[in-house]
Amino acid sequence: MTTRIFHPEPLHSQSQVQLSDSAAGHVARVLRMRVGDTIELFDGSGLAYPAILAAVEKRNVVADVGEALEHSVESPLKVHIGQGVSRGDKMDFTIQKAVELGVDAITPLITERCGVKLQAERWQKKVQHWQQVAISACEQCGRNLVPQINSPVSLAEWLVEQTEQLKLNLHPSAQHGINGIDSVPAAGVRLLIGPEGGLSEQEIAAAGEHGYQSILLGPRVLRTETAALTALTALQTRFGDLG
Structure with missing residues (x-):
């Protein structure tokens, strides 16, 4: 190789x-x-x-x-994940595997149950580290476009951002899963993932008020890193390039 x-x-x-x-x-x-x-x-x-x-x-x-090579392994489905920040190496793992699965961008989210509290300078170093994790994943998986790891924002800020993407939020009480989405999201998907401990009821309600559609992944409760990767895999299988 x-x-x-x-x-x-x-x-x-x-x-x-x-x-x-x-x-x-x-x-x-x-x-x-x-x-x-x-x-x-x-x-x-x-x-x-x-x-x-x-x-x-x-x-x-x-x-x-040498001469440039035009060889793209990018997915036709653009997915922007808003990921509640998790402790330790879990965030690294989520970013690494999400890049391998074709994510387009990741925004770390500060939520009510976020267990990571840092000063601005420490957050900046975290983002630099996470961007390097994404770069290393691209080196391994063959991607020539590096997904952007954005600076952390509060969930409230994330919810009001303007987007044409289909807004999805994982919720165990949702009525249907990803297979229940009727049409291909032409502009891509904006996927909200809660942190360890999940989103609060107030946060879930706020997401719904801002147009986030609740979807179900299955009957079992998944860890935050498992939920993100499972949802991304399901989306890429349904609308992207995973067979």
């Missing part, structure tokens, strides 16, 4: 680039690659570039960039 590396600056065919410090360390020290080995670079523009390593040192790796 070809090693894929994200490059944070725009790439151009028939050029030479110096890999970022983290990428250089991974290539040189972890993978122990050598001059002449091939990798694939992408910059988030949707294109991929085959490249040959021209110099490999512990802190300096240079690659000769």
Whole structure:
């Protein structure tokens, strides 16, 4: 399998680039690659570039960039997840797997039962970390477009944002599941997922008042990370590119 590396600056065919410090360390020290080995670079523009390593040192790796390749594995269904922030590694896991399943964007949500309380500077570092989790997932799964991890907002702010997407909220008392959605959501889906402990009754009511349709995933109560990935899988199977 070809090693894929994200490059944070725009790439151009028939050029030479110096890999970022983290990428250089991974290539040189972890993978122990050598001059002449091939990798694939992408910059988030949707294109991929085959490249040959021209110099490999512990802190300096240079690659000769080849012709751009147009190969997309993006889903036709755009899904924007509003995810109640969870503790520990659960948020990392949700982001990683959601990217693999084709999510378009993720917005962390601060809700009544959110167990994570941080200052603004700490939130910024969290978002940077989560964006890197998304990048690493793209490197692994073959995506050349990197989903955006937005800055955390309150649920109230999320609910009033304008969107043409179909608004969905998971709820165990809903009348039907994803198979009950009649037509393909042409603009995509805006999916609300509660945190550990779920959304409060007041939050569920507020979501309904702002046009969020309640849907059911099944008879069992799912953890927040399981719910997000199960719902995304079901949506991609029904309307996207999962067979």
